[in-house]
Amino acid sequence: MPTKLNKQQLVLLVLCMVAFRVLRDYGVLDFAPNVAPITAGILFIGSYASPAAALAVSLITMLVSDLFIGFYTAPVMIAVYGSFVLIALISRVLVKQRGAARVLTTTLWSSTLFFLITNAAVWAFSSMYxxxxxxxxxSYIMGVPFYKYTLLGDLGFAGAFFGGYALMTWLAGRLASYKATKLSAQEARYRV
Structure with missing residues (x-):
């Protein structure tokens, strides 16, 4: 299975994640709050490109989409972006082993980390609590419904990214094998 994403694939992922986030927040896509491809994208890119690429892609995605959606309280925003920096570092765990259990566990940890950090930031830097x-x-209790959506979204997108990539890679291998077999059969026919 290929272990690296190329630049075109990274750009496509950024564009898709920005589009999803903007269209969801403008109400074009009907998804629950906090359902977004960012965490799963960071884990996927960190696994198949590098944690540095994951970090760059996540920060670019957030900045570009925040330009459309709007910025929010600076300390909370720093906590959100900081969470993604930590998740990019966590993605390093997936480089050598990308099995379903490892992806599931890493996604769960990442979603939980995001929940804990961002809810603590809302508590610390706002007058809500x-x-x-x-x-x-x-703050944590009030955030549980959002955590549920974050977790479901992260798991769904992780399944789509990792599972979709594995399926496409498998299909490409099968197609290459089929073409090689067919070519060998044609060559054998001409040798007789």
């Missing part, structure tokens, strides 16, 4: 332990717990 009191700056007490109870306020922090309330």
């Amino acid at each position: 009191p700056h007490t332990f109870d306020g922090l717990m309330t």
Whole structure:
């Protein structure tokens, strides 16, 4: 199975992720809040390109889509972007072993990390919750529905990215094998 994505594939992924995020936030795509391809894209690109490419792609995707959607509170935004930096580093785990269990576990950890960091940032840098332990717990409790959507979206997109790529690679291998077999059969016919 190929282990690297080329630049055209990376650009296509960025464009698709930006388009999804913008179209979802403008209501063109009807998805639940926090369902986005960013985390799964970071893990996928980190696995098949490099964590540095994953980091660059995620930050470019977020910046470009935030230009359309709008920016928000700077400290919370830094926490969101910082979460993606950590997820890009986590993607390194997938470079040597990309099995379904490893992808599932890494996606679960990444979604949970994003939830914990961003909800703590909302608690710390906004007036939505009191700056007490109870306020922090309330922030997490209120974030659970969004975590559910984040988790489902991340798992779905991870399945689509990793599974789709594995399927396309398998089909390409089968097609190459079929062509080689057919070519060998034609060559054998002419030798007789």
